[in-house]
Amino acid sequence: MMRVDYNLLKALHAVVSLQSFERAAKRLAVSQSAVSQRIRHLEELMGEPVLVRSQPPMCTAIGQQLLSHYQQVQQLEQQLAQRLDIQQSCPSLALAVNADSLATWFLPALDPWLHNAQIQLQLYVENESQTWRRLISGEALGAVTNQSKAVNGAQSEPLGALTYLCVSSPEFQARYFAAGKPNKEQLKQAPAIAFDPHDDMHFNYIESLFGLSAGDYPCHIVRSSEAFVAMACSGYAYCLIARQQVQSQLDNGTLVNLLPEFALKVPLYWHYWQFSTHLMQSVSESLIANARGCLDME
The missing domain is CATH 3.40.190.10 (Periplasmic binding protein-like II)
Structure with missing residues (x-):
């Protein structure tokens, strides 16, 4: 059975989320060469490329699967820490949202967590027809999109229009x-x-x-x-x-x-992974409730 070295997946996540090998190296406190070596090692284990060396770097199909898996593991670790009452750093939530939602109803729904600095947001701001790609790639844990059908492993909730x-x-x-x-x-x-x-x-x-x-x-x-x-x-x-x-x-x-x-x-929909932690479930419930109170009926 293949054993995954999560340091390699962590490097992949850093490169894709920060869109740069250089910034990933700074985040991981290693050299840029070390990040490149970890990506190469991961590709050797997979037997194929996990990244397209474009500007910015993009995941291949297998890279997307690995990134999605890594996001799931991160969520499970956060959930376990909460159950064991282990003090952790402020959890990071990567979410994809369209600009118009961000400018209207989205941020007020996160006020309970942002006001008390309980989460760190990483927002991908895209056209509402493109945000779901961030979910599929594994970069985002949830996405506001105009796509109604959920991808495998995710849930879709109508928000209004x-x-x-x-x-x-x-x-x-x-x-x-x-x-x-x-x-x-x-x-x-x-x-x-x-x-x-x-x-x-x-x-x-x-x-x-x-x-x-x-x-x-x-x-x-x-x-x-x-x-x-x-x-x-x-x-x-x-x-x-x-x-x-x-x-x-x-x-x-x-x-x-x-x-x-x-x-x-x-019409807009909220998509999020079914494996979501209690935190992500709570955030999703708040986003859904706030959207339905602010948006129009379809």
């Missing part, structure tokens, strides 16, 4: 959309904002309503929900943004809803 509105400042509306509502020709000139080049939600929304594809109109790429709001309020661009994030700006007239009849609801 973020309702997205197409908004701009009144000045931007007057400058680009003379009639108040945008049309196809006007949108070809009006700057938009998308989260990243894979922001299917924005591009699909505009294409479905106006027949314009990505590249047919100017579009800023900005990986920050807060920057979306700031840029829209400043009159730099229009954007799709969660109603929950801009309700006060809509109420005071800083922003206007350009297409009130075309709100877009995006």
Whole structure:
């Protein structure tokens, strides 16, 4: 039976989570050469590569399985320490979340643990269609995603929906959309904002309503929900943004809803591993309850 050296898995986890051999070496208090040797030794044991030496480094399929196993063992060790009442350092929770959830309902759900410094967060902030990949790779213990179906070994819980509105400042509306509502020709000139080049939600929304594809109109790429709001309020661009994030700006007239009849609801789900510790179970319950109190019904 194969015996796994967990120092090797620890090195793999450090390289992937910190996205660098150099940072992994500092975290593990060893040389960068020692980290590389541990990865090579692990690959010799597996008989195949566990990492793609890209920038940043990425796990191969077997590397993902090893990383997932290591995360499970870490959780079990934390759970055992709690049962034995052994004093441990503040546990780390690696979670994947979309930017709009992070800007609205997500962090308040973690207040009981963050306020008292009971956990260390490692957040992967991705598009909601991509966050589940962090779970599959073993990098994250839980993920907020728009994927409803759970992967093997994980659970999926519906959270509710973020309702997205197409908004701009009144000045931007007057400058680009003379009639108040945008049309196809006007949108070809009006700057938009998308989260990243894979922001299917924005591009699909505009294409479905106006027949314009990505590249047919100017579009800023900005990986920050807060920057979306700031840029829209400043009159730099229009954007799709969660109603929950801009309700006060809509109420005071800083922003206007350009297409009130075309709100877009995006259902969200919380995925987490079934092996989760008591801590992770408690965190999951808090996230689910807070989301359902803040998000809209689907």
